[in-house]
Amino acid sequence: MKIPLLDLKAQYETIRHEIEPVLKDIIESQYFIMGPQVKECENAVAGYSKCSHGVGVSSGTDALLIALMAEGVGPGDEVITTDYSFFGTAGSIARLGARPVFVDIDPVTFNINPGLISAKINAHTKAIIPVHLFGQMADMDSVMKFASKHNLVVIEDAAQAIGAELDGRRAGSMGHYGCFSFFPSKNLGCFGDGGMVVTKDAARAEKLAVLRNHGSKPKYYHKIVGGNFRLDTLQAAVVQAKLRHLDDWTAGRQQNAQGYDRLFTKSGLVEKNMVKLPQVRTSRHIFNQYVIRVSRRDELLNYLKAQNIGAEVYYPVPMHLQECFACLGYKNGDFPESEKAAKETLALPIYSELNSVQAQHIVDAISRFYST
Numbered sequence: 001m002k003i004p005l006l007d008l009k010a011q012y013e014t015i016r017h018e019i020e021p022v023l024k025d026i027i028e029s030q031y032f033i034m035g036p037q038v039k040e041c042e043n044a045v046a047g048y049s050k051c052s053h054g055v056g057v058s059s060g061t062d063a064l065l066i067a068l069m070a071e072g073v074g075p076g077d078e079v080i081t082t083d084y085s086f087f088g089t090a091g092s093i094a095r096l097g098a099r100p101v102f103v104d105i106d107p108v109t110f111n112i113n114p115g116l117i118s119a120k121i122n123a124h125t126k127a128i129i130p131v132h133l134f135g136q137m138a139d140m141d142s143v144m145k146f147a148s149k150h151n152l153v154v155i156e157d158a159a160q161a162i163g164a165e166l167d168g169r170r171a172g173s174m175g176h177y178g179c180f181s182f183f184p185s186k187n188l189g190c191f192g193d194g195g196m197v198v199t200k201d202a203a204r205a206e207k208l209a210v211l212r213n214h215g216s217k218p219k220y221y222h223k224i225v226g227g228n229f230r231l232d233t234l235q236a237a238v239v240q241a242k243l244r245h246l247d248d249w250t251a252g253r254q255q256n257a258q259g260y261d262r263l264f265t266k267s268g269l270v271e272k273n274m275v276k277l278p279q280v281r282t283s284r285h286i287f288n289q290y291v292i293r294v295s296r297r298d299e300l301l302n303y304l305k306a307q308n309i310g311a312e313v314y315y316p317v318p319m320h321l322q323e324c325f326a327c328l329g330y331k332n333g334d335f336p337e338s339e340k341a342a343k344e345t346l347a348l349p350i351y352s353e354l355n356s357v358q359a360q361h362i363v364d365a366i367s368r369f370y371s372t
């Protein structure tokens with residue numbers, strides 16, 4: 001049995017009949033840049049995220065970049081963020097000439113440890129970027145408390161967390177900005193690169209919209225320097241069509257997560273401490289990834305690959321140990337929880353089309369590995 005980490009073809013088969021006519025219409029219209037579907041998609045995603053404004057952009061990374069640009073973040077500024085995330089989070093800060101200031105994670109949720117934030121705040125601190133890793137929201141109440149006390153901007157990196165909730169509050173709606181990625185492997189993925197910034201603040205939304213189009217307003221007049229960060233019409237149409245299915249797909253992922261929890265517990269691997277299960281600490285975890293902690297992680301990964309089972313390490317190198325950030329002066333041991341997570345975590349297939357036979361096959365393979 002071959003089980004990929006993600007089976008986008010299986011998903012596409014269920015929506016092909018809805019998406020293809022829409023794409024054909026756009027191709028016929030040849031309206032590829034800022035067609036009406038972009039605004040419709042912005043309204044739909046903003047509404048879904050309980051925000052009043054959405055600005056479609058070219059990727060999740062550019063969503064973060066443009067939010068930082070809108071706040072004028074640049075050389076001399078510091079931005080606090082988690083040490084354990086996809087590179088785009090810290091990379092966006094560094095690209096603007098600002099300094100990423102890393103904070104270790106809570107070992108239970110893998111998200112920024114709020115208890116460690118205040119020690120990092122100083123006169124140069126401009127913003128905080130909490131990341132809602134794997135589909136579970138960070139402790140936003142604590143983040144917002146520090147931010148308002150020190151007058152800092154909060155940019156939620158919700159690339160992996162569209163639709164996640166913390167006591168009924170949606171990912172992207174609690175900070176000043178929420179940034180989404182529509183990278184194909186995300187829960188709401190398009191057919192290429194895409195992203196969006198959501199906000200409840202009309203003035204911020206207006207600035208984002210100008211920045212994404214070279215800072216042009218009116219056309220060919222530039223008061224500020226922006227870039228080409230536009231979301232394609234075709235991608236906006238895909239996002240809009242897929243959004244209608246997102247809650248069902250999320251429910252499928254949540255059921256699969258519960259299924260794994262039961263199978264791993266039954267296998268005895270949890271009791272023997274071979275496998276630690278993901279812990280849900282928010283009211284709606286959307287399981288962009290189902291990430292277990294294991295011993296002998298790299299050996300297990302190779303074993304699963306040999307068995308044709310897709311698995312992946314998110315992420316093998318914490319941000320403070322990335323070569324490009326050597327200039328920041330961090331060293332091994334600075335963030336023990338993040339370093340430990342980088343050695344122990346393993347993501348298993350969790351897409352909604354995964355069935356119980358496949359899940360059992362995966363858990364059986366892991367049991368076999370630990371019995372040898």
Ligand SMILES: Cc1ncc(COP(=O)(O)O)c(C=O)c1O
Pocket residue numbers: 059060061062085086088089131157159160180181182183193194195
């Ligand atoms: C946490 C996080 N932040 C940012 C990004 C960047 O998104 P994109 O790949 O759309 O640029 C991603 C996606 O890969 C992500 O997972």
